[in-house]
Amino acid sequence: MNRTPTPEAFGQDPWKARIDRVFARALVLPLLLALGLLALLLGDTLYRSVSVQVVRADMGPGHTYPFGLSAETILRQELLAQGYTEEEAAFMLQDPKERNALFLQNRVELMWNTHEGPFRYVVTNVYDERVADFSLAEGLRRWNELKANLQEGERLVLNPWLDQTFLTRPPSRSPLTAGIGVAIWGTVWVLSLALFFAIPVGIGTAILLEEYLREGRLSRILEVNLRNLAGVPSIVYGLLGLALFVRGMGLGPSVLAAALTLGLLGIPVIVVTAREALRAVPDSLRLAAFALGATQRQVVFRVVVPAALPGMVTGVILSAARLIGEAAPLLLVGAAAYVPFAPTGPLSQYTVIPVQIYLWISQNQPEFARVAAAGILVMLLLLSALYLMALYLRNRFRREW
Amino acid sequence: MVSLEQLKEHQTVRTDPVPESQALVDVRQLSLWYGTKQALYDISVRFPKNQVTAIIGPSGCGKSTLLRSLNRMNDLVPGVRVKGEVLYEGVNIYDPRVDPVAVRRHIGMVFQKPNPFPKTIFENVAFGLRLMGVKGSELEDRVVEALKRAALWEEVKDRFKKESGLRLSGGQQQRLCIARAIAVEPPLLLMDEPTSALDPIATQAIEDLILELKERYTVVIVTHNMQQAARVSDRTLFMHLGVLVEEGPTEVIFTKPKHPYTEAYITGRFG
Amino acid sequence: MEILKQRPSRHPVERLTLLVLLLLSSVTLLTTLGVILSLLGDVVQFFRRVPLAEFLFAPEWTPLFAEPRYGIAPLLAGTFLVTAIALFVAVPLGLALAVYVSEYLPSDKRARVLGVLELFGGIPTVVFGYFALLFVTPLLQKVIPGLSLFNPLSAGLVMGFAILPYVSNVAADAMQSVPRSIREAAYALGARPYEVALKVVLPAALSGVIAAIILAASRAIGETMIVAIAAGQRPTLTLDPRETIATMTSYIVQAATGDQPVGSTAYYALFAVGFTLFLLTLALNVLAQYIVERYRERYE
Ligand SMILES: Nc1ncnc2c1ncn2[C@@H]1O[C@H](COP(=O)(O)OP(=O)(O)O)[C@@H](O)[C@H]1O
Ligand SMILES: [Mg+2]
Secondary structure, eight states: OOSOOOGGGGTOOHHHHHHHHHHHHHTHHHHHHHHHHHHHHHHHHHHHTEEEEEEEOSSSOOOOEETTOOHHHHHHHHHHHTTOOHHHHHHHHHSHHHHHHHHHHEEEEEEEEETTEEEEEEEEETTOEEEEEEEHHHHHHTHHHHHHTOOTTEEEEEEESSSHHHHHOOOOSSTTTOOSHHHHHHHHHHHHHHHHHHHHHHHHHHHIIIIIOOSSHHHHHHHHHHHHHHHSOHHHHHHHHIIIIIIITOOOSOHHHHHHHHHHHHHHHHHHHHHHHHHTSOHHHHHHHHHTTOOHHHIIIIIIHHHHHHHHHHHHHHHHHHHHTOOHHHHHTTTTSOOOSOOOSTTSOOOOHHHHHHHHHTSSSHHHHHHHHHHHHHHHHHHHHHHHHHHHHHHHTOOOO | OOOHHHHHHSOOEESSOOOGGGEEEEEEEEEEEETTEEEEEEEEEEEETTSEEEEEOSTTSSHHHHHHHTTTGGGGSTTEEEEEEEEETTEETTSTTSOHHHHHHHEEEEOSSOOOOSSBHHHHHHHHHHHTTOOHHHHHHHHHHHHHHTTOHHHHTTTTTTSBGGGSOHHHHHHHHHHHHHTTOOSEEEEESTTTTSOHHHHHHHHHHHHHHTTTOEEEEEOSOHHHHHHHOSEEEEEETTEEEEEEEHHHHHHSOSSHHHHHHHTTSOO | OGGGSOOOOSSHHHHHHHHHHHHHHHHHHHHHHHHHHHHHHHHHHHHHHSOHHHHHHOSOBOTTSSSOOBOSHHHHHHHHHHHHHHHHHHHHHHHHHHHIIIIISOHHHHHHHHHHHHHHHHSOHHHHHHHIIIIIHHHHHHHSTTOOSSOHHHHHHHHHHHTHHHHHHHHHHHHHTSOHHHHHHHHHTTOOHHHIIIIIIHHHTHHHHHHHHHHHHHHHHHOOHHHHHHTOSOOOOOOOTTSOOOOHHHHHHHHHHSOOOTTSHHHHHHHHHHHHHHHHHHHHHHHHHHHHHHHOOOOO
């Protein structure tokens, strides 16, 4: 060879090579942006769920109580401070009715900090009055100033809105005592009933489509219909529920009407996930069962469905997670009402967690935004638990066929 | 019947080795690993200019791997490691200063299954040219030229701008892929079992085409069809278990192979 | 496997099983029928009282005023505005994400990232609404003078992220279904990764990508809580993203949480809006399916 070739002879194209590098890096940005937004959303909600407050106690001084006392002791002391006698206080705490009313009206909360020291209990009641509510940063910055300026009967607290009593209390007109307990029970009732309707229909349809129907008119109709149903906005299901269940069947704004509405909404998701689970079962299993002389039904229900069960359960959990967050359709079938008590049966009035959150957001008082933040955290924790469960199931039962 | 240990001991048996001056590609002591699995063992061979070289051997012996290491397509597989050199016109394409993308522009490749882009016939052939910045009437001329050279022009000349490449028959698709590969005038054309997915008539057309292409291009073709190797190639490489067992002029390999394994394979006793 | 689906046996238990399954799955068909019929009945009532021309062309939607007007245009404009803003965010981000996930990530990470994105879609939309109203709007108000407390801008921006997975995951699926051999062909011609992604894979997956965008649009149109919370509930015929507006969905929420007596025109108006919403989203979904079927590339 009479020339001395160099590697550069291949004609590097530095310009394009650079575009390539920039492009590959730039493509990471949307993912980072999305994750960043998610972090921001969670961070913002967490931040809002804690605030520094000055509250003027309805009666008596703005006492706080040391950590470790029982709620009962604290209430007794509070009653005494409000001017009740020992006997009256003892009576109120013993009579079941009085006691219940007492606990509904007064919330014994553990505060992260108070003007009398960190981690102390305060008693908040419906008639307490907010003097000021500060964001965490501002409140902490001005803590000493606020503490110095406290008036008679006022107390200063660093309030974590999401606490144990929040989970069990009914809603309230006052943000100070509002809780999500009733909504949690509403969600439990509505969701269980909804799944009770949706699971048989969803899984039955999946089995029919995957194991029974040959490709043909009927399977095509079912599939197209399901695909379109999955695309119908959830609020339209609400209108259906309003016209059909609330009015048409005369169920009124009840748990049952909500469950039927939500159930219909959940069916397409359950069908899709159940079909995936069935499809993952290899045909060799079916062939083996048929070869042993099993009938179609025996093959499906004794071999295929058990094999697909973990996948189906995972799918049901995921669709439950989807349904828990649905507010729009339930607004139309009665969840928007003010409901002070947990449902006692399918015909009870109800509200659910996301609707309760929506109602809080729509209130004017700024503390309701804090209550809503606490509600959101509860809902997100619940959803995380469900997703983790689904993830666990998926990994635990993953099979290499 | 043949153990890898026995083979690795062996030097490649060569008949009429290609002199360095006639080689377009000179592979020197090339070894390749997919992760921890070694797929090529210390291969040295030269591919002569303007000739057709066939690579034969039982499936899984590393034919495709060797072929794909000639244009650095193996770089796309995660975890690939290469040792040794591949000199293309005297330049080691595995030199760290060499951009693998630039290498591929000089070397055309045709795959086992026809893989036209879901674009028009015209756009398929124009793709490589556009990457190189060819535009306007020159683009058009060179697309037509490539289609003619791939013996596809007559069949598609009245619809090549509108019709999708996916609409053609399998044999036509493969000729389209050849046209696409040669449109950028690569001196070297690599073909990996280009007829294995085609019927006998389409195969015949491609084989005729290869013989014509030889005038202008250097061709390396992988095939497990021994008749095909015998019909189209000037030289033949026989590989087994990642080792280059024997290489030489095609008639020698097929009529009087020197290595017992080659003979066993040619006469159909294994593989 | 098709062949494993036996003809229905004559054995009574076998037939009963099939019958039960058929009955169960008929619920899905009945749901569709129910949606259409239940809406339609009240829609008919509505159009007995309000002429179609008024519904289509009147410039105001004020069912609760003393002299009510029933023009859907302001609600459509509001819906359009929010949807456009949401797509403006979701389409570029979603496509970039899809390209990244499908073409640049190794397969083991691919599933994980798609899963994370799916979680994004699993966040209840009240949460997004809350974030839009209390975080994004105050932030934007500092930059954009004259931005109302309730505005389609922040609702749309946040909704863009809420529908992001519909764009990214569906588009990534479409790109993943482009066979590897086609990518190899492009690489063998000396294409760089970005050229393979943009000039080969993206065009080859185009029908799927367009379908993804249409589906995302349909989601945005039907999305309720974000707009009800953050965009406001005042029907205004405007395309100014700073003003308070109402969408079809937020009007339905407003009407449903207030108390319209059953049988009033305002009550029936709820269903007229709902039916319009249903038709619009249905049309988009059907269009998306049509595009996927019609333009699907059939590889060997
Ligand atoms: N991408 C890959 N990753 C891991 N191993 C591979 C890969 N491609 C090929 N191999 C292995 O390398 C060996 C040679 O493969 P190949 O070159 O495709 O053989 P041939 O083309 O002769 O049939 C085989 O054992 C094969 O399993
Ligand atoms: Mg091969």
